Amino acid sequence: MPTHTPPHTPTHTRPRTPPDAPPDAPPSAPTQAPWQAHAQPDHREFDATLDVPYRASPGARRTISIYLSYPDQGRRHRASWQLELRTRKGAVLRRWHGAVTLGARPFTLQRDWDGRAAGAAPLTASGTYRLRLQARTGNTVITQEWPIALGIPPRLAMPAFRPLATGATHHVATMTPIPTGTILPSYTVYYGNLHSQTNHSDGGGDLAHCTGAQDPQSAALGPPDAYAYAQAHGLDFLMTSEHNHMYDGSDGTNPNADPRQATALYRQGLQDAIDYNAAHAGFLAIYGQEWGVIANGGHLNVFNSPELLGWERNASGQLLADTETPRSDYASLYSLMRARGWLGQFNHPAPDQFKVGATPLAYTADGDEVMVLCEVMNSSAFSHSADESESHRSNYEAVCDQLLEAGYHLAFSSDQDNHCANWGASYSNRSAVLVPGDAPLDNTSLLAALRARRVFATMDKQAQILLTANGHLMGERFANCGPLALSVRYAGAPGRTAADLTIIEGVPGRNGAVSELAHTADITFTPAPGEHFYYARLTQDDGKLLWTAPVWISQQSPSLLCAATN
Incomplete structure (x- = not known):
């Protein structure tokens, strides 16, 4: 489930990690009638959430909060956590870790971070970084990752885009030109x-x-x-x-x-x-x-x-x-x-x-x-x-x-x-x-x-983001020969700008890990033959994220037929 920490639960600032203690053994289950065999209340799962301000206060300081809970009828569960500061490319700059014993109450761990990497080295490069939390109890692992800005990141250049009409304005949608030469339907x-x-x-x-x-x-x-x-x-x-x-x-x-x-x-x-x-x-x-x-x-x-x-x-x-x-x-x-x-x-x-x-x-x-x-x-x-x-x-x-x-x-x-x-x-x-x-x-x-x-x-309920691939709108699946042009278009609320953009690439059916393909709004390249998907994730200057739907590409092997169709 998403975060289930009750809003009025008291928090504990910078607590000491409790000593190791095994979870309490659950009571013996009584004999169940057939209608009771699957009677198991919901909302008693392990949950972990990371809360960090996107922008720091003066002096690069900010408070990182980790929320852990396991509302399992008061039973105690041992949970470990690891927090990593990473560059946009995934290099680990600093790491924190610990363990807690969870019972009936949620647990809040707070760390004041001074904006430095490991070894007290100051981070001098302005830009977008990432904080990645992994929390574990038993075989359950929860991963949370959010972007943060250090310094004053350079403004990300995005092509001009006239946003589509919205239901709130009830404007009539119009043909929207995309610089690649394609035309989105209304x-x-x-x-x-x-x-x-x-x-x-x-x-x-x-x-x-x-x-x-x-x-x-x-x-x-x-x-x-x-x-x-x-x-x-x-x-x-x-x-x-x-x-x-x-x-x-x-x-x-x-x-x-x-x-x-x-x-x-x-x-x-x-x-x-x-x-x-x-x-x-x-x-x-x-x-x-x-x-x-x-x-x-x-x-x-x-x-x-x-x-x-x-x-x-x-x-x-x-x-x-x-x-x-x-x-x-x-x-x-x-x-x-x-x-x-x-x-x-x-x-x-x-x-x-x-x-x-x-x-x-x-x-x-x-x-x-x-x-x-x-x-x-x-x-x-x-x-x-x-x-x-x-x-x-x-x-x-x-x-x-x-x-x-x-x-x-x-x-x-x-x-x-x-x-x-x-x-x-x-x-x-x-x-x-x-x-x-x-x-x-x-x-x-x-x-x-x-x-x-x-x-x-x-x-952001006022923002828009679209992805096209050789004129195909996000959500589509198609076969492609030769180069592939991916285009991301974004429109923010008044005063909002784009701070970071990542185009992600993956392979359906591979059961592997996705990778980052590009950080620009337009890219043209020739994929390797086979199946691919691509989507875009954009970070606004206030830290709010937007995700496009993917496009799915079946890239054809080079051939005379492929050359003839391009």
Whole structure:
């Protein structure tokens, strides 16, 4: 999950590392009835987040904060962490490390950093650097990486770009020239949040008291409240993605649950979205489900299923869903989704999740067909901020890269996973979709954009970023002969500029590591024969990041036929 540190939890500045201590042994499990076999509450996973100011105070000093938590019913877990200061090319300049024992309370570690490398050597080169955190407990490893600026980095030159129309302005989109000579079709950019909860599961807690997940179905605020709140706060769309295993009103399994009530609640949610859309022009309400559990699983959104999916049964053996989907069986779920024409998103992915057999982040052809998005960044799921000031944020780019390297064709999204009643307002991040300018924003056009991967992720709700490859828009797949011209175009909010840009290259199906290809907005080169993907990550002068969707290239071997087509 993204950061789950309750906002009101006291922090401890520069604590001493506790002495080594083995984790407490868990109590013996009682004998379980069949309906209890999979009754395991969610939101009890290890979490690690890095918070560091992008720019330093005078004297190059800044405070680095590391948040660690493992809310596992008070059981103690030993966790180690390592923090590295790296150059943009990955050279390690300084390293910190330590270990803590986590129990019922989150742990905050703070370090005052004076802007120096190892051995007290001053860093004299202005520019963009990176802080990389790796935290581990047992077999679980979490990696977080954020850029930082030292000195006054030179302003990054970006070509002039007239931004596309947006849903907020309701301007008519126009043909947008790209200096490479290509012409983008007419698109409108819509900004929203594709991941949140209401009182249909464990969300909807009012901001005056909300510090975490609610007891399922206990809060006052439901999907219509969420849509109204998001629309009032300037979003173009909101998905309420309710946990599929909480429709029995329980975080475990309710032996007395009535399956008719569970499925009726899901149908009510679908109707709530239909009714809201009929009464509120200019906004798209989306209702769906977040399928799976975190422990030995992984959460994913199913965007367009009319059926409630589940695996839990009551004491009478009745399925508490419309359609049975075995718990944590992702291969079977992908196959069902493909047969039904449903689309999905990997939510806050972790390296040990989404297993097929014993292989995490495993590729299947069905999964590649239906999974269209990977959450690359989330703000805190349990934030109660309503002014976009949330400072706890999680970065999942490294895991999304692993999924791309496995062979998945995924665009990046950036959501908020709101559990409190601040839908879309905890931070300024958004998922942005490109819809043809002559099409309205509705379920049909949004699903078409997701299927085409015409999506970018942004931490700035007013910014835009696009990637083209030989005239093909990000999200496309095509065969290429000869040179390939990649072009990145960016438009920021008033006063914002680009500070750093990286074009990333990978090989689908290789299951290896991506690499950095270039740091300029335009590059022309000839890829090696074979399969490739490319995407761009841009850092603004305020430290906020934007990610394009990838393009996928099948580079042809040089031949007379290739020469003739160029």
